[in-house]
Amino acid sequence: MASVGVITRALCKNVINTGRVSTIRNTGFIKFYSTAPQYENIKTEVVGTKKNVGLIQLNRPKALNALCKPLFVELGKAVKDFDADEKIAAIIITGNEKAFAAGADIKEMQYNTYSSNTKEGFLQEWEDISNCGKPIIAAVNGFALGGGCELAMLCDIIYAGEKAKFGQPEINIGTIPGAGGTQRLPRYVGKSKAMEIVLTGNFIDAQEAEKMGLVSKVFPVEKLLEETIKLAERIGTHSPLIVKMAKQAVNQAYETTLKSGLLYEKSIFYGTFATEDRKEGMSAFVEKRSPNFKNE
Numbered sequence: 001m002a003s004v005g006v007i008t009r010a011l012c013k014n015v016i017n018t019g020r021v022s023t024i025r026n027t028g029f030i031k032f033y034s035t036a037p038q039y040e041n042i043k044t045e046v047v048g049t050k051k052n053v054g055l056i057q058l059n060r061p062k063a064l065n066a067l068c069k070p071l072f073v074e075l076g077k078a079v080k081d082f083d084a085d086e087k088i089a090a091i092i093i094t095g096n097e098k099a100f101a102a103g104a105d106i107k108e109m110q111y112n113t114y115s116s117n118t119k120e121g122f123l124q125e126w127e128d129i130s131n132c133g134k135p136i137i138a139a140v141n142g143f144a145l146g147g148g149c150e151l152a153m154l155c156d157i158i159y160a161g162e163k164a165k166f167g168q169p170e171i172n173i174g175t176i177p178g179a180g181g182t183q184r185l186p187r188y189v190g191k192s193k194a195m196e197i198v199l200t201g202n203f204i205d206a207q208e209a210e211k212m213g214l215v216s217k218v219f220p221v222e223k224l225l226e227e228t229i230k231l232a233e234r235i236g237t238h239s240p241l242i243v244k245m246a247k248q249a250v251n252q253a254y255e256t257t258l259k260s261g262l263l264y265e266k267s268i269f270y271g272t273f274a275t276e277d278r279k280e281g282m283s284a285f286v287e288k289r290s291p292n293f294k295n296e
């Protein structure tokens with residue numbers, strides 16, 4: 001049976017493209033009918049003019065999208081499913097206007113112990129997202145704090161709405177970032193700024209985040225999703241195989257020395273010459289036509 005949900009005006013344009021939408025006049029909200037898998041803490045849609053962008057919306061608005069375990073399990077599954085779907089070129093993770101995600105669910109986490117974290121493998125679902133071969137773009141409006149900021153940094157590109165706020169406030173509650181904040185943040189913004197953010201727990205706004213290099217671009221709140229979908233669609237015009245190889249190569253920069261990173265890049269670059277899509281791309285250029293990539 002089709003499910004019924006409510007999404008904000010910002011999503012309307014692209015959901016309407018799915019042809020599964022009916023508008024409620026003067027409310028600013030729309031009803032949509034989805035045949036996507038049933039989730040309790042997220043919503044998924046396939047969007048974009050070519051229906052090749054997987055959209056995941058975190059959906060615990062009352063808790064500012066705090067990342068409880070069930071949400072994370074669903075998010076991991078949705079990412080894995082979109083990654084395995086040949087029609088999907090790129091994935092977007094977003095929240096709502098007030099919050100991308102206000103961090104790990106403190107109410108759920110407060111009773112964890114060292115041994116329960118260890119025995120149950122707290123945070124292991126994180127791997128489903130970091131193992132994704134397709135580009136993941138975070139579209140951040142509102143708060144991206146603690147695990148929410150870490151989730152955004154786990155994505156490949158971060159676009160933000162002009163009222164977004166980023167931070168690692170774990171220090172305020174007697175802990176430290178535990179899903180990559182102390183490792184990824186310095187790689188994005190350098191040691192001094194990362195230390196300031198982690199040691200004070202202060203929030204930074206979208207404009208500062210862009211200046212620091214944490215965020216690629218900032219948009220008016222209501223334009224954010226539209227612009228993020230455009231970005232995903234642009235990526236989707238390229239060979240999925242070569243996009244995957246390019247993502248792997250860039251990610252290697254975070255794992256290794258410059259020398260071995262350059263060697264890794266060269267092996268992937270050489271590897272593109274074993275693909276049909278590389279041949280097609282270069283032939284199309286020479287023949288002055290658009291390439292017809294086959295993902296081979």
Ligand SMILES: CCCCCCC/C=C/C(=O)SCCNC(=O)CCNC(=O)[C@H](O)C(C)(C)COP(=O)(O)OP(=O)(O)OC[C@H]1O[C@@H](n2cnc3c(N)ncnc32)[C@H](O)[C@@H]1OP(=O)(O)O
Binds near residue numbers: 062064108148169170
């Ligand atoms: C499963 C994988 C998880 C990976 C995690 C890796 C390790 C990460 C650790 C962390 O992320 S620790 C948490 C870091 N985040 C925070 O400390 C932010 C906490 N929230 C706030 O400071 C404030 O809510 C706010 C974001 C500044 C917004 O303030 P505002 O006054 O506008 O709203 P509130 O009334 O405070 O919140 C509304 C509602 O939402 C609940 N809520 C907000 N954040 C969380 C949270 N992180 N966990 C659980 N619940 C949260 C808040 O309690 C309110 O609900 P009610 O109590 O009114 O029912």
